[in-house]
Amino acid sequence: MTAEERVITTREAINEAIRDEMRRDSSVILLGEDVAGGAGREAEGLADAWGGAFAEYKGLQTEFGSERVLDTPISEIGYLGAAVGAAATGLRPVAELMFVDFIGVCLDPMMNQAAFLRFMSGGRAKVPLTLITHIGAGIGMAAQHSKMLYSFFTHIPGLKVVVPSSAYYAKGLLTAAIRDDDPVVFCIHKLLLGKQQHVPDEAYEFPIGQARIAREGNDLTLIGAALTTATCMEAAEVLVADGVDSEVIDLLSLSPLDEETVLASVRRTGRVVVVDEGFPRCGLATDVASLVADKAFDHLDGPVKKVTAPHAPVPFSRSLETAFMPSATDVREVALQLF
Amino acid sequence: MSMAKARQPSPQPSRKQLLEFYESMALIRAFEERFVALVTQGKLVGTGHLCVGQEAVAAGVCGALEEDDYVTSTHRGHGHCLAKGVDPNEMMAELFGKTTGTSKGKGGSMHIADFRKGMLGANGIVGAGMPIACGAGLTAKLTKSGRVAVSFFGDGAANIGSFHEALNLASVWNLPVVFVCENNRYGEATPVEYALAADHVADRAVAYRMPGVIADGQDVVDVYAKAREAVDHARAGEGPVLLECETYRYYGHFLGDAAGYRTAEEVESFRSRDCLILLAERLRRDHEVGENQLDGIRAEMEARLDEAFAFAEASDDPALDELTTDVYVSYP
Known part of the structure; x- marks a missing residue:
């Protein structure tokens, strides 16, 4: 199979984008609930059990270690606020909010902190934070795990919002989001994760703001x-x-x-x-x-x-x-x- | 719980250090009182959350920090900014909404930030600074910079979720963060003994497996000694500390709040233990510092505020196109 013919899932495309950016830039970290799983049980070989609730991050902790791929407590205000603070002080965090529906418990770090810190500091601060979150219905998870809510984020000045429609655009937009100096919310529909498409092997950006x-x-x-x-x-x-x-x-x-x-x-x-x-x-x-x-x-x-x-x-x-x-x-x- | 390991006793602050604390507290007091005067005279429109009475906490804690350590602050943040070295001229200009302000006039009193000084921002959202300090601590830990993050918060914020999440996270990740509670006995108009289901905020440290320490927030020497120990603990990689400083705000929640929820006697009892008076007594007693010298320092700070006011008054309002700048680094 030639490189041009390579077909992978959106799930794999997301993994590749993060992996490539973590290899390229040591300031990129990944944090969220069970982004690895089995935290603290590295010695027993039980860590990196999940790679995220939707398994996009499988293998990343094994490659980059638990210092850069951080499982968090179920504590969205805590770790999203920490992601804002880390971004404002020199890291380039990729944080995961497992279901966008959970934004109800942690909107403040995104809305009042990440989005406005640059403006409130008169342009002195920057917050290069990527938030990956899962959107959409179709997997039988009902009212509290199936919404879109991308309009919430789109409403807020200071945030960028990207919504890929397939594996190719997921990889390109996520790469662009991680490299971007503004906070970017990356909304991925759950039903796209298993869909396959041709995706180039090498890292590439798809421009944010382009339909x-x-x-x-x-x-x-x-x-x-x-x-x-x-x-x-x-x-x-x-x-x-x-x-x-x-x-x-x-x-x-x-x-x-x-x-x-x-x-x-x-x-x-x-x-x-x-x-x-x-x-x-x-x-x-x-x-x-x-x-x-x-x-x-x-x-x-x-x-x-x-x-x-x-x-x-x-x-x-x-x-x-x-x-x-x-x-x-x-x-x-x-x-x-x-x- | 006490600090994890026995350590060197904190050095007693020198005469020079004590005079620096006095200067720092006098500057904060002068800044806040000047703010009150300007609003009263109608030269400045608006309100603010004043820290008069609490100066020893800002001065003592920031006195234990290095210049590149991080601080997150609160809506009552002028003192933290000044003690961390933010320029009073720029701060005053910010209160006037001028383009020379710390945030180009876009932030105002509740959003003073100066990243050059490690001041990551005052915050209009109660409790929001604590998780952000965890993030700054995470940066320090991962980059091995040796920096420490201090998060100031009030007794009211000890009851919001972000307090609990941040303390737990800092402990789980063993972050170099010191959580400094300024217990001024009121969350807005509600007394702490009503709102806090604990005798002390510091009691909650045990729930997050970190040392909890109480300092006399009116005594800058006690604040400094305990902050120093906490900061050293965090910097040594031994994890976070919760430091509660018992203090009091002489003004109400905001300038203009008549504070009808407390008695004049109560206010007077705390004013009698004013941080500047206590430190002046110590300087006279232990270091033979004369009243003239202290008067001189306070006059110097007043002159500093004259300069800050002149700077702010002479500065320009932001151009109207600033309305939509600094929203993004780039927005194609």
């Missing part, structure tokens, strides 16, 4: 992020039979938002559907819809349409959970209203 055209088309712009990029792609294929040629935009970064790529596409197609697994109120889809209404209104042939989760908690029952998440069928139905 991509995942599919070119002329009649309609479908906008997705994380898992809904794939939903949009699926809908675009189905819409071919309806005679609709769809363009699909994969946002990849929510802050900064690549407004130009969105607006250029919408100005050309005149129709747009924003697809967001997050809650509908004050969320990503609303934000992008507002951008389009504000800056591309004269080019629109119909209202800005949204497909989102309902204004309801994420349910447990498999049938309800499936209905909760935006589907290609939902997207097609809404898209056809524009024609």
Whole structure:
């Protein structure tokens, strides 16, 4: 197999990005709950048992030691606050928040400390902190372990937010995030972790703040992020039979938002559907819809349409959970209203 | 629990050191009283959380630190900043919101920070500085820099989650952090004996397997001696220490708080053990320092504040485009 053909999972891509940056830069550390597992039992060969609740970090503690790959107590305010302090004093921490839903117990270190320290110090401080967190429904973990919440972070000036849609972008965006001098929240959808894609062996950055055209088309712009990029792609294929040629935009970064790529596409197609697994109120889809209404209104042939989760908690029952998440069928139905 | 190992008794501070403490405390007192005067005269708009009465804690603890050691502070942080060596001119300019301020006028009283001095920031969020100090301690430990991080916090913050998480984390990771509680007996308008389910904040150290020590926060010599021991313990790699300093704030929670939750007699009883008076007595008694010399130091500090006020007054307001700068290092 040549290097160009190499296919790995998103989980492995995340591991590679951290591993390469830890090899390159001794100030990079990884900390979080069970990022290794079996802490303190190195001598018995029981350490590095998990490599994270989703196993992205397997082997990192074995390679870099427990000084740089630190298991923490279940103590999110403590270790996220410590990550802020470490970042502000010269380290480049990668911290993990196992489920984004847990931000409810530890928003302060991200919102009032990491995000604002640079501004509050008149530009004297920098906080090169990466927060990796898992988002999204689809694995039957119900209301407290399945939300998106990327809009929380996007709302806060001082934070950058990236949302990869596949293994290739996960590696490139995580590498960029770790090298970035600002705090970056890296939101990875759980259902993407096992998905495979061609990923280059060497380290590379995908620029933060840059969306991509995942599919070119002329009649309609479908906008997705994380898992809904794939939903949009699926809908675009189905819409071919309806005679609709769809363009699909994969946002990849929510802050900064690549407004130009969105607006250029919408100005050309005149129709747009924003697809967001997050809650509908004050969320990503609303934000992008507002951008389009504000800056591309004269080019629109119909209202800005949204497909989102309902204004309801994420349910447990498999049938309800499936209905909760935006589907290609939902997207097609809404898209056809524009024609 | 006492310190883990027997160590050399802390050296008694020299005459020179004691005079430095007096100068440091007099500067803090002058700064705070000048702030009050400027607000009262209408020259400065706003309020602040004053540390008048607590100066010995800032001076004694920072006196035990090296210049490149780290400090995280609180909403009541002017004293910590001054004792850590932050320039009074820049601090006063910050209170006036001027571009020459420590934070270019973007932070104000609750966000004074000066990373050049190891001052990682005052903080408007109760308890937030303690985990940050753990992070600074982690940097010191991993880079083997030999630095120590001190986190000041109030008795009110001893009841917030970040206190417990930070103490546990510092102990689990054996970090060079000294947690300094300034127990001034009130969390805002609530007395400590109501809010704290312990006799002393320091009692909680045992729950986190670290030494817990109580100092007389009005006596800078006692604060210094115990801080010195705690800092040496942390710097030697023996882990964190919780140091509780019993003190008192003469003003209310903020400037303008009439403090109706306490009696005049109580305030008077603490004022009679004022840190500057106690140190002056010691200097006269043990070191034959005359009243003239102490008057001279206080006058010098007043002159220093005249200069700081003139500097702040003459400085410019920030340009309006500063509204959106320093938000990010880069934002494409």
